[in-house]
Amino acid sequence: MVDKKGFKAGYVAVLGRPNVGKSTLINQVLQQKLSIVSHKPQTTRHQILAIYHNPKGQIVFLDTPGIHNQKKTALNKQLNQTARSSAQEVDVILHLVEAGQWHDEDRRATEIVMSGGGQKILVINKVDLVDEKSELLPFVDNILINFSYDEVFYISALKNKQVDHLVSRLLNMLPESPPLYDPSFISDRSTRFFVSELIREQLTLRFHQELPYSLTVTIDAYEPEESITHIHATIWVEREQQKRIIIGRGGAAIKQVGVKARAEIEDFIQSRVNLKLWVKIKSAWTDDQQALDGLGYKEP
Missing domain, CATH: 3.40.50.300 (P-loop containing nucleotide triphosphate hydrolases)
Known part of the structure; x- marks a missing residue:
């Protein structure tokens, strides 16, 4: 106390x-x-x-x-x-x-x-x-x-x-005050949010020269089980060429991103993870306020 x-x-x-x-x-x-x-x-x-x-x-x-x-x-x-x-x-x-x-x-x-x-x-x-x-x-x-x-x-x-x-x-x-948040809290953001950020981090590191600003990530499914957590995520880009870059020849690039992102997520949530990634196109989403809101950029 x-x-x-x-x-x-x-x-x-x-x-x-x-x-x-x-x-x-x-x-x-x-x-x-x-x-x-x-x-x-x-x-x-x-x-x-x-x-x-x-x-x-x-x-x-x-x-x-x-x-x-x-x-x-x-x-x-x-x-x-x-x-x-x-x-x-x-x-x-x-x-x-x-x-x-x-x-x-x-x-x-x-x-x-x-x-x-x-x-x-x-x-x-x-x-x-x-x-x-x-x-x-x-x-x-x-x-x-x-x-x-x-x-x-x-x-x-x-x-x-x-x-x-x-x-x-x-x-x-700081002023004298009781705690503003329960001591068990470390952030106001959800685990799903941090998982999406960890995936985006690996994408930014992997594609830092090609398209760091034109991609974002949403979590479609987050299903924890006793021994493993299943996560499905979508990587959003603006053009077909960007989609091809992320997937890579024979899917090699996205596989590498998935391996590194999964390791970061497992360390964060302290659970084994089954991570599945998809790449989809949303044209000009960076300059579309409605698209931004739909992709999670509307601040709480």
């Missing part, structure tokens, strides 16, 4: 341009893979609540899509809107910036951070990649000339450097 005296709980939004390490940081804090990770933008496409429990408090992280300046398809607009809405009515916003790197998308992300609620922390990530640490101070000073943050942290999410210090500070910044 949680001692409510002095217990802290609240919401922390994690924002930034694509590929600055938002999902890596959250996975590191929870010591569990909730958000898929790759080197490609748009890897995170949904707001995911990731719930960290500690005897002193509970942090509800909001992992968000990377804020970007890409072409204005319905999907791109929705990803930016999801990130923007996540910045509202939270207790703290973590703004992740890659050490030594500043782009137009970083400025756009900063403007969204500044328009949000709560306290704001600038988190300089990937400091392990900077040889001359003395260069970080003028880099941060240039940011602080134009934007005001409550605090600045320097971390490496991938190497787990100073992450514990950041988490401790976040707990202190």
Whole structure:
């Protein structure tokens, strides 16, 4: 039972341009893979609540899509809107910036951070990649000339450097409150959602040069039995050529994706898995709001 005296709980939004390490940081804090990770933008496409429990408090992280300046398809607009809405009515916003790197998308992300609620922390990530640490101070000073943050942290999410210090500070910044979620919860998302994401991760890793942005995954059946879980999933693409790429010659490519995805899913749900994959075409789904809603992109 949680001692409510002095217990802290609240919401922390994690924002930034694509590929600055938002999902890596959250996975590191929870010591569990909730958000898929790759080197490609748009890897995170949904707001995911990731719930960290500690005897002193509970942090509800909001992992968000990377804020970007890409072409204005319905999907791109929705990803930016999801990130923007996540910045509202939270207790703290973590703004992740890659050490030594500043782009137009970083400025756009900063403007969204500044328009949000709560306290704001600038988190300089990937400091392990900077040889001359003395260069970080003028880099941060240039940011602080134009934007005001409550605090600045320097971390490496991938190497787990100073992450514990950041988490401790976040707990202190949150209001006194009983837990917002049952301690047994780690996310508001369903197992089916995470299974679809694990399949999409393997597709993104396998086809990162050909079609990382034009595919998505839905779960058609999820049937757990005593010794095995049967999962049927559909991979959606926009064109016939993309379908042929995913299937591969003699079905070799999709078979490889299935083998790797099944291993990830088995590790996640702790059960043997029978995974069956199909590939179907939904023309121009990335620029069709009705199609996006039907494919699970309508945020709760």
